Amino acid sequence: MDFAFDARTEELRAKLLAFMDEYVYPAEAVAEEQRAALASPWDTPAVVGELKAEARRQGLWNLFLPDGEYGAGLTNLQYAPLAEITGRSPHLAPTATNCAAPDTGNMEVLAQFGTEEQKKQWLEPLLAGEIRSAFAMTEPEVASSDATNITTHIERDGDEYVITGRKWYISGAMNPDCAIFIVMGKTDPDGADIRRQQSMVLVPRDTPGVTVRRAMQVFGYEDHSHGGHAEVVFDRARVPVANLVGEEGGGFAIAQARLGPGRIHHCMRLIGMAERAIELMCRRAVGRTAFGKALAQQGVVQNWIADARVTVEQLRLLVLKTAWLMDTVGNKGAHTEIQAIKIATPRAVVGILDRAIQLHGAGGVSQDFPLAELYASARTLMLADGPDEVHQRSLARRELKRYL
Template sequence: MDFAFDARTEELRARLLTFMDEHVYPAEQVAHEQRARLTSPWENPPVVEELKAQARRQGLWNLFLPDAEYGAGLTNLQYAPLAEITGRSPQLAPTATNCAAPDTGNMEVLAQFGDERQKKQWLEPLLAGEIRSAFAMTEPDVASSDATNITTHIRREGDEYVISGRKWYISGAMHPDCTIFIVMGKTDPDGPDIRRQQSMVLVPRDTPGVTVKRAMQVFGYEDHYHGGHAEVVFDEARVPVSNLIGEEGGGFAIAQARLGPGRIHHCMRLIGMAERAIELMCRRAVSREAFGKALAQQGVVQKWIADARVAVEQLRLLVLKTAWMMDTVGNRGAHTEIQAIKIATPRTVVGILDRAIQLHGAGGVSQDFPLAELYAGARTLMLADGPDEVHQRSLARREIKKYL
């Protein structure tokens, strides 16, 4: 295994680090102030569009997509350190570089499974950053940790599919530029193979019968920069049969193909969040005094910082190994590693952020530092893309199977 960064990765890292220092970090406070003056909480502050234009000019655009025809053509191992850098400012940097979920996963689905018409109509505008999208799978009335439970029904009537069901925490759906949903539902609810009952269809947001009912909060945050999270009702919404992605019964497999890269992207960005937390901890520790000496001289603070550094180095190596395996043996061959990082990374980063918040005192839970919002995002990733317990169950069964 060779995790050394190649020349292209080093060059992109240098450009991205400069972009963060010169444009993204200074824009964080500007975006906060501009958002307070917007008429809708879901509009992008003007500075976000400025960042997007700057990123495109610098060639820091669509870095996530390994398909060279549509994206940067980077391997997972090449993209990993870049995603980590953007994770240091997760509210701005992924959006600025057109590498923000859920659009990234949706673009990967369309690039891999979409037909030429679907790519022309939806993928190309997404790649250009002209529109946003949403992925509608999770439902409030079933345990969506088991995707075979979904109840949204997709029935065929002639040349149309008719979709009925209720979804929630549909990321991106509140954004005014969100124009397309990828919806997962059952086309064959009574089929003998529970993993062949589901299909995915493209549903334009303005389709009659589609209602975005309300925004869902996450620990009180509305996650504006990623387009929020919505409850969406599909009431006999009709779309052409040509809006089917792939084949009928292929929805579960497409979802798994989508979630593999999505999980590693989240873990890459989480490491960046942890690095930002360590930086803030150190700056706070050397600038504040308690009981007659700097916080940096307090044994418990030193322990927190040392433990955080060790943990981040361990996580980074595991994520890089996973990226390398995905590149060399494919997502299926790296299944154990993908699950391992999905279990370990959010849990560990939540702990680091918790210590950083503690070190900042009241400031840690305030809007004056990014820590509280970073914590909310990291804690949510113990649920998103499959809760930890599902991955632990699957990983344990794979380990035990070796001994049966």
């Protein structure tokens, strides 16, 4: 059993770590200053464009996409430690390297299921970082953790589909560069197989009947760096039948294919967030004095830091094992491990961030440190891509099946 990264991964890790130190971390404050001066808070600060140009120049671009024709051609095991590094600055680094959700998942869908025309019209500009996209699945009126509940209608009318429904927390939709939605709805709501009722269609943002109604906050944040999370209404929006992704009735299966890689991307970025939190904890502990001695000398603080290190090392091994399984036996074969990391990682990282906030006192909840925003992101991932309880239910059933 070899725990070392291969030569290509080590080379990319070194380049990416240097890119983070030289360009990304210094740009965090610059991006916030520039955003405050923009006409709209949803516009992209100029420094983000500069980062994207530099990342592309260095070959740190589309690292997430395993298809060598479109991306870097890395395996999940090769990409995982790179995603961890970008997770240290989750609101800037993934975008800078064109590895930000929801674009990553949408590009994977188009690469795997899109027609040649769809790839040319939408995948190519996404790969080039010229446009952004959104994935419209979650709905406010139903428990969307069960995708069979979705109520958005996609009705065939001659050579067109007519889409009617209301979505919310549609990530990236507030960004003015968001040009295309992948919309999940029901084409066969009365079908006998509840997992064949759903389909996905491509809906350009400027389609008549599409209204981006409002930005949804997450713990009071509007998440400008990711293009926000919007409520979007589709009021008899019409698109050509050629905008169908895959086949009618294939929406559920496509969603599962899309979410598998996304979950491991999220988990590795979460580990990066935890590493950033540990670094901030240590710096704060050695530089702050309370009751006559440095915080680093307080037993409770030492326990927090030790526990955080142990937790991160455990999580990383589990996530890397999952990545290896995805590469060797496929997403279906790694189903248990994918669910395990989805349950374990956000929960544990929330705990680490909570301790880091506590150690920073009032500063921990302020805008002067990234901890509060990191906490909001990590806590949200206990809901995103399926809440923890859904994965626990499925995983437990699989474990129990062997004894029934």
